Amino acid sequence: MDHLTKLEEMLDQANGKFREGKYEEASNILEKIIDLDSNFGKAYNHLGWMYDTKFKEFDKAETLYKLCLEKSPMYPAVYYNYAVLLSSLGRYDDLKTHLDLAITIPGVSKSSIYNEYGIMYEQQGKLDLAIDNYKKCGLHSLDQKTVDRAKQGIERCKSKQYFL
Template identity: 70%
Template sequence: MDHLTKLEEMLHLANDDIKNGLYDDATNKLEKIIDIDPGFGKAYNHLGYLYEVKFKEFDKGETLYKLCLEKSPMYPSVYYNYAVLLSTLGKWDELKELLDTAMNIPGIVKATIYNEYAIMYEQQGKLDKAMDFYKKCALNTLDKNTVNRAKDSLDRCKMKKELL
């Protein structure tokens, strides 16, 4: 088994631990991957997710996502995860820059990125811009659930506009 295959296998096992709620075990596996190969960016993304979502250590999560972007800038998952964190923290300028970059990453799901733009604008009260991006989200997917979620979000924005 070559070096990269071994690291991918370890990452897969860490993912299984995350799915099974074994966060400490997953953390240990991910830190071991980084010890073996500090340039293996995917491990930083998964660790960042754990620190952000499971341990609520947002600063540590952000640092880890930045490391992933530095080591593996073509890894789509980090763009989704880091976007959610930046949105949670209200770091709009950084979020816009991240989403602009994400749109050019091969394999990125554009509908998901459009949805993140829409959420960003909605949270800033820029409802017309948000609605434009919710429409782009719906029009750039073949998934019925994504279309329905975008329609619900459009309805929510329309209700907010009525309140203004």
């Protein structure tokens, strides 16, 4: 078994531990991957996601996401995960810069990124821009649930416009 295949198998093991709710075990596997190969960016993304969503250690999560972006800039998952973190922290200038990059990366879901633009603009009260991006989200998706979510975002923004 070659080196990369071994790392990918270990990453799959860590994902299994995540699904089982065994976060410490998952973290240990990911740390071991990084010890074996500090340039395997996917491990940083997965650790970042864990620190972000499970431990709420946002500074640590951001550091790990940035390491993934540095080591594996073509890994699509980190673009979405880091966008969600920046959005939840209300760091809209950083988020806009990040989304502008993410939309250009092959393999990154355009629909997901347009949804994140929509959320960002909606949170800022820029409802026309939010609606435009929710429309793009729907147009770029082949998944009916995503299309329905985009419609809900548009309707929600139109409702909010009543208050302006």
